[in-house]
Amino acid sequence: MGAFVTGPATIMSEIAPQTGAAGHSRPGLSPGRLIKNEAPLLHIFASIHLTRSNGIPKVSHMEMQLQSSGPPPSDESLAVRAMNEIRRMIFAGVLPGGTVVQDRKLAEQLGLSRTPVREALGRLAGEGYLRRDKRILTVQSVSFEDVMEILATRRLIEGETARLAAGRMTLPRLAELRAAIEGMIDPREVSHDRHWTVDDLVHQSIAEASGNRMMARLVKDLRERTRMFGLSRIPRRFDPGKAEHLAIIAALEQGDGDAAARAMTHHIDNARQGILDLLAGTPSYAAPAGAREDLKNQGSTS
Incomplete structure (x- = not known):
């Protein structure tokens, strides 16, 4: 009967049991157990399929995949970044009052996708930095x-x-x-x-x-x-x-x-x-x- 185990690991030196001097087997990696040693920059995610032979677990299949240690930026954090950058552009006069803003153009300038930029523009409109006229957004003018x-x-x-x-x-x-x-x-x-x-x-x-x-x-x-x-x-x-x-x-x-x-x-x-x-x-x-x-x-x- 097999078992499937998935989790982060970087050291797999004792997956299979080893035999000690007295001939007794030392437990290695039992089903559900992974040796974990997370590197600061990368994790190795291993999918291990264990089988038993005469009651001793053995590895029959293992797949490993490298991924970055930190989670990718969330849409929320990207929207906040876009919001701060667009606000800075307004204050600096790069986007003066009356300027029509387009999410596609801003996304290209900021190196972001359109989704967080749209979210940022909606928030800035809600805070009064932008004015919405139907589907057109313009920078609010201060008279x-x-x-x-x-x-x-x-x-x-x-x-x-x-x-x-x-x-x-x-x-x-x-x-x-x-x-x-x-x-x-x-x-x-x-x-x-x-x-x-x-x-x-x-x-x-x-x-x-x-x-x-x-x-x-x-x-x-x-x-x-x-x-x-x-x-x-x-x-x-x-x-x-x-x-x-x-x-x-x-x-x-x-x-x-x-x-x-x-x-x-x-x-x-x-x-x-x-x-x-x-x-x-x-x-x-x-x-x-x-x-x-x-x-x-x-x-x-x-």
Whole structure:
């Protein structure tokens, strides 16, 4: 009578019983027993067919197959990856507001199949990053009126998160934020991604330190909408923005919640005014010739 055993194994040195010095048989691999020694990168999956001869199990047939040790990425993990990449493309302006998005084209760009990309697009539409019109998906546009409302809301919420964060943030953590801000020296050498990473680090760290999870989530969402507006860099806001951030950090280092709130609202007010001045072409903020085509070489913080 035979037995069929399947399982992971890499060592099969004692499949058949061996005879000891006294002539007694040593048990080898009994039905249902496999010697397991899993390698870090590969597993050998063995299918073993055992038969018995005079009551002694023997291997009559064995098939082995190499497979990677880790399970293949799930559709869920691929959809999350696609979602993060598409969101990044929206923030970076690769997919600006009004752009029609196609799952096939994005799948090719991301090196993924269409299934996780479709799932990602559906989620992004649900979160308001994309707009669906029948079967057409476009990147949601953030209008001038939208960004003015967003900044007015951020002024209220982030002023309060800065007030609450005073006394909650450790000095080493504040030192990390200060170093990140002061590390941006020359706007021509600060990449778009680095600038936004530092900006997010400052604002989101303060929001999370407030202890109010709802406000922290709102800050994150509203900052993302601000970034989608399109004017990702405002002329002449690099150095002023740094100084405003450092004023916020200084107030937090002193544990002065009122001063931190004032510094934060002042910072957001100036960011709002910078957008207004740029759009209006106000001389004090108007970009020099060619600067509108070279905004990525300058910086702002908001």
